[in-house]
Amino acid sequence: MKTILVLVLLCTAACSGTTGNRAVTFAATAHGPSGVAAPFSFTNALGYSIVLDHATLHIGAVYLNQNVPTILGRTGCFLDGIYTGEVLHSLDVDALSASPQRFLGLGQGTETESHTGELWLTGGAIDAVEDTTVILNLTGTATNEAAIWPFSAQLTVGTNRQLPPPDAAEPGGSPLCKQRVVTPIRVDLTPSQNGTLDIVVDPRLWLGIVDFSQLPSNTFKDGTYVFANAGTNGADVALFDALTSSGAYELTWRP
Amino acid sequence: MMSSAVVRADPSLDPSPEAAASPEPAASPDPVPSNYRSTVAGKAKPPSRGGGDYQLEVGALGAVPRADAAAFMTLAPGILLTNEGGQAHAEQVFMRGFDAREGQDIEFSLDGVPINESGNLHGNGYSDLNFILPELVQSVRVVEGPYDPRQGNYAVAGSADFELGLASRGINAAFSYGSFNTKRLVLLWGPANTSNQTFVGAELYQTDGFGQNRDGQRGSLIAQWAAHSGALSYRITAQAYLASFHTAGVIRQDDYKSGVVGFYGTYDPLQGEDASRYSVSAQLESRHDALHISNQLYFIARPLRVRENFTGFLLDTQSPIQMPHGQRGDLIDLNNLAFTFGAHGAARYSKMVLNRLQEIEVGYFVRGDFVNSTQHRIDAATGHPYHTDADLQSTLGDIGLYADANLHPFPYVALRGGVRAELLTFDVLNKCAVQSVDNPSVSNPPGDASCLSQGNFGVYRDPQQRSSAFGAALLPRASLIVGPLWGVSLMASYGQGVRSTDPIYVTQDMHTPFASAQSVDAGGQFTRAFNVATFEVRASFFETRVNHDLIFSQIAGRNILGGASTRQGVAALVRLVGRFFDVAANLTYVRAYFNDTALLIPYIPAWVFRFDGALFGDIPIRRLRLHGRPFYASLAAGITYVAPRPLPQSQTGDPVFTIDTSLSIRWWFIELGLSVSNLLDSRTKLGQYDYVSDFHSRPLPTLVAEPEFSAGPPRTILGTLAVHFGGGR
Numbered sequence: 001m002k003t004i005l006v007l008v009l010l011c012t013a014a015c016s017g018t019t020g021n022r023a024v025t026f027a028a029t030a031h032g033p034s035g036v037a038a039p040f041s042f043t044n045a046l047g048y049s050i051v052l053d054h055a056t057l058h059i060g061a062v063y064l065n066q067n068v069p070t071i072l073g074r075t076g077c078f079l080d081g082i083y084t085g086e087v088l089h090s091l092d093v094d095a096l097s098a099s100p101q102r103f104l105g106l107g108q109g110t111e112t113e114s115h116t117g118e119l120w121l122t123g124g125a126i127d128a129v130e131d132t133t134v135i136l137n138l139t140g141t142a143t144n145e146a147a148i149w150p151f152s153a154q155l156t157v158g159t160n161r162q163l164p165p166p167d168a169a170e171p172g173g174s175p176l177c178k179q180r181v182v183t184p185i186r187v188d189l190t191p192s193q194n195g196t197l198d199i200v201v202d203p204r205l206w207l208g209i210v211d212f213s214q215l216p217s218n219t220f221k222d223g224t225y226v227f228a229n230a231g232t233n234g235a236d237v238a239l240f241d242a243l244t245s246s247g248a249y250e251l252t253w254r255p
Numbered sequence: 256m257m258s259s260a261v262v263r264a265d266p267s268l269d270p271s272p273e274a275a276a277s278p279e280p281a282a283s284p285d286p287v288p289s290n291y292r293s294t295v296a297g298k299a300k301p302p303s304r305g306g307g308d309y310q311l312e313v314g315a316l317g318a319v320p321r322a323d324a325a326a327f328m329t330l331a332p333g334i335l336l337t338n339e340g341g342q343a344h345a346e347q348v349f350m351r352g353f354d355a356r357e358g359q360d361i362e363f364s365l366d367g368v369p370i371n372e373s374g375n376l377h378g379n380g381y382s383d384l385n386f387i388l389p390e391l392v393q394s395v396r397v398v399e400g401p402y403d404p405r406q407g408n409y410a411v412a413g414s415a416d417f418e419l420g421l422a423s424r425g426i427n428a429a430f431s432y433g434s435f436n437t438k439r440l441v442l443l444w445g446p447a448n449t450s451n452q453t454f455v456g457a458e459l460y461q462t463d464g465f466g467q468n469r470d471g472q473r474g475s476l477i478a479q480w481a482a483h484s485g486a487l488s489y490r491i492t493a494q495a496y497l498a499s500f501h502t503a504g505v506i507r508q509d510d511y512k513s514g515v516v517g518f519y520g521t522y523d524p525l526q527g528e529d530a531s532r533y534s535v536s537a538q539l540e541s542r543h544d545a546l547h548i549s550n551q552l553y554f555i556a557r558p559l560r561v562r563e564n565f566t567g568f569l570l571d572t573q574s575p576i577q578m579p580h581g582q583r584g585d586l587i588d589l590n591n592l593a594f595t596f597g598a599h600g601a602a603r604y605s606k607m608v609l610n611r612l613q614e615i616e617v618g619y620f621v622r623g624d625f626v627n628s629t630q631h632r633i634d635a636a637t638g639h640p641y642h643t644d645a646d647l648q649s650t651l652g653d654i655g656l657y658a659d660a661n662l663h664p665f666p667y668v669a670l671r672g673g674v675r676a677e678l679l680t681f682d683v684l685n686k687c688a689v690q691s692v693d694n695p696s697v698s699n700p701p702g703d704a705s706c707l708s709q710g711n712f713g714v715y716r717d718p719q720q721r722s723s724a725f726g727a728a729l730l731p732r733a734s735l736i737v738g739p740l741w742g743v744s745l746m747a748s749y750g751q752g753v754r755s756t757d758p759i760y761v762t763q764d765m766h767t768p769f770a771s772a773q774s775v776d777a778g779g780q781f782t783r784a785f786n787v788a789t790f791e792v793r794a795s796f797f798e799t800r801v802n803h804d805l806i807f808s809q810i811a812g813r814n815i816l817g818g819a820s821t822r823q824g825v826a827a828l829v830r831l832v833g834r835f836f837d838v839a840a841n842l843t844y845v846r847a848y849f850n851d852t853a854l855l856i857p858y859i860p861a862w863v864f865r866f867d868g869a870l871f872g873d874i875p876i877r878r879l880r881l882h883g884r885p886f887y888a889s890l891a892a893g894i895t896y897v898a899p900r901p902l903p904q905s906q907t908g909d910p911v912f913t914i915d916t917s918l919s920i921r922w923w924f925i926e927l928g929l930s931v932s933n934l935l936d937s938r939t940k941l942g943q944y945d946y947v948s949d950f951h952s953r954p955l956p957t958l959v960a961e962p963e964f965s966a967g968p969p970r971t972i973l974g975t976l977a978v979h980f981g982g983g984r
Binding site for chain 2: 063
């Protein structure tokens with residue numbers, strides 16, 4: 001009887017197998033580029049010498065997806081492929097610190113090769129009409145041969161970022177959620193149990209093609225040029241476009 | 256009092272001509288004053304097809320508490336019943352490694368009348384057995400595997416044919432009341448001097464349901480008249496069924512663990528189901544010397560409305576052509592109205608050759624289904640439909656012809672089998688064939704309409720599109736049975752089965768039927784009648800290969816296509832029937848996997864165990880008599896164990912372990928009963944799933960798959976008062 005029981009138990013273990021793609025939980029961290037510290041000096045592509053005193057980014061959530069979207073303009077708020085990981089906790093990342101800053105909760109996912117990452121820059125529902133959460137908070141000084149621009153930016157994503165539909169036939173062609181999701185960030189990783197999803201945020205790229213001379217003089221208050229947070233001038237548009245483009249972010253996996 | 260033979264004797268296992276020529280078991284006296292009593296067979300049974308062919312008399316085991324008639328199937332090995340949609344929803348049936356969903360892989364019938372609903376949008380072959388009164392179920396023939404040429408469409412995992420009968424004659428009335436304000440009234444009438452197959456049965460049922468959003472009511476009536484005149488016998492059956500229940504749906508495991516929603520809670524109180532079924536059938540059988548001819552005609556009308564929300568707020572993604580919107584909710588409102596006409600019949604010729612009975616049978620099966628089905632998405636805020644997922648008008652045809660031989664070339668050897676040819680036709684009018692357009696007209700934008708009338712650049716096209724297809728299959732089936740020698744029989748079977756495709760997948764001139772299965776079975780059986788009991792034990796090994804599996808997608812709200820798969824395993828059954836007891840147990844192990852990856856098929860339990868037992872008889876104490884009449888008691892129990900099921904992402908579900916029990920005492924014409932289901936009050940995750948859903952339980956969408964479950968009922972106590980008039984005893 002005992003032998004039969006042992007055989008049954010062995011068979012239960014050995015014959016059963018798995019359904020594949022193990023479910024995993026993992027940690028997530030975010031930080032600035034290696035060696036960064038405040039104040040952080042660099043020169044952007046337009047020749048401005050920039051000193052960043054403060055740079056924080058609010059990340060509402062992080063997602064990983066198995067697929068790479070082929071026609072991004074056609075996707076809605078979600079990608080078509082299978083989501084392989086998610087971190088449903090927000091974090092205000094100090095981009096001027098190279099020390100990993102941990103999201104307050106664990107992420108979950110599946111042990112599946114992932115090729116796209118998404119950063120959701122939101123403080124609430126992804127399709128909410130208004131969201132007053134400051135996504136990007138910057139202060140610093142930009143200098144070129146001509147002038148000095150002390151600046152600050154507190155960017156939000158609400159109706160201030162709503163784009164008009166591409167044409168009358170596609171009234172839903174520019175949903176607000178697309179302004180809040182940084183996608184597709186190319187990744188090549190497979191989540192594993194107890195691993196860490198590491199996000200590098202590079203503030204240099206946010207300001208990479210910002211022409212500070214386009215900041216209107218009427219935004220100069222209390223000795224600082226304030227980004228309009230409305231896409232009404234070239235500098236603001238360049239900053240917001242860089243903020244929501246995938247180039248400023250790198251997602252890697254630490255087992 | 257003697258219980259009737261509960262494992263129906265297979266006459267062919269006795270090679271004598273006398274046994275083979277008299278396939279009808281003799282009628283037995285009524286032994287069990289139970290609500291579920293039904294014992295006496297009344298018509299010939301087809302010969303056994305081997306180790307996977309279970310011809311099960313309910314007998315005294317009818318006293319074991321069962322939620323519905325489908326639960327009688329668990330007397331056969333490898334059966335697990337779950338339910339995602341409540342008491343008006345078809346049971347999800349797992350059979351020997353198949354997730355047959357609500358009927359896609361099992362051919363269900365009631366006294367030969369098909370139950371599978373061809374073209375049902377929720378699942379092709381959807382089989383709702385809730386209209387069958389458990390009290391009227393006399394026996395169930397469960398064939399696990401496609402081994403009998405009589406098995407037609409959907410018999411991929413196998414088939415189940417329920418036979419009705421009412422052993423307790425006279426008038427029987429029972430009223431039950433119990434947990435969750437459940438009330439049930441059952442009236443049964445078996446006119447005197449008629450066979451068990453003549454009866455009227457009616458049920459009214461109402462409950463508040465356990466937990467949240469499980470209230471509902473149903474009514475069912477089945478009337479049957481059977482008679483014979485000389486060599487002719489007739490049977491006419493009429494049936495009507497109405498049900499309306501709310502449904503709790505599924506619960507995310509993480510939400511339950513974090514206290515967002517209770518174990519018996521619900522996310523969406525708009526879920527529910529309204530089901531009805533009306534049918535009439537007539538059967539005529541005649542015997543002319545060695546020729547036995549039978550024909551049956553039937554008509555079925557079946558309206559069904561299902562409202563289910565599996566995913567919360569996930570699927571309403573913004574399309575560029577739609578006006579801007581958020582997630583409006585994923586509640587599905589599925590409507591299906593089907594009319595089915597059909598007939599089937601057979602002619603069997605018997606002749607003594609080699610001093611043994613040899614039989615040849617040819618038969619036909621004809622069925623037409625006319626189905627209208629729609630599926631809409633409902634706005635959670637307003638309750639209004641906002642999108643049409645599907646709008647189909649389907650005309651489906653099925654003609655099957657078979658030839659079957661039952662040969663005894665040598666003593667103790669039976670060779671059975673033949674071939675079945677199945678022709679399936681599909682004519683599907685898709686009234687919502689265009690749902691998106693890449694380059695819409697700027698001057699005539701499609702807007703939020705679901706069914707579009709334009710193609711690229713606004714070129715007009717009709718939103719309707721018709722597709723027709725047909726397919727044929729030739730299905731060989733054979734069984735070899737050697738024995739019984741000293742009570743031992745050895746059996747081997749081979750067969751092929753088919754499942755027709757879901758109309759939503761029909762494209763012009765596609766190859767159908769869509770899926771086919773090959774199955775083999777080998778095993779042995781020992782049967783012996785002792786002085787005190789009849790004993791049967793049987794075991795068989797099986798393997799089934801399917802070329803296209805159907806997997807239910809909670810995202811789509813219906814079955815979607817899967818890959819090729821294999822099931823291998825072993826099933827065993829024991830039954831012991833005595834003068835005052837009836838005990839049955841079965842155990843199944845199966846490994847079900849996809850052929851390309853060797854990964855397990857999710858949700859299929861590897862181990863399923865079921866025990867049914869009943870003690871019954873007059874209480875043998877002379878003092879316990881009233882007016883000289885004894886007290887008759889019945890004590891019954893059923894135990895189910897299901898090993899943890901593999902879930903997607905290499906997770907495993909929770910095991911299922913439940914004990915159901917009942918006690919009844921009858922004196923003369925009065926009977927009192929008490930049944931307790933889920934005696935241990937265990938929190939059973941009856942249906943277990945794993946998929947993506949977002950019920951707004953977090954600030955941001957949950958887009959990674961998460962285990963979900965539908966809760967099984969907690970401990971449920973029902974008391975019953977029954978009276979019996981005019982039936983003797």
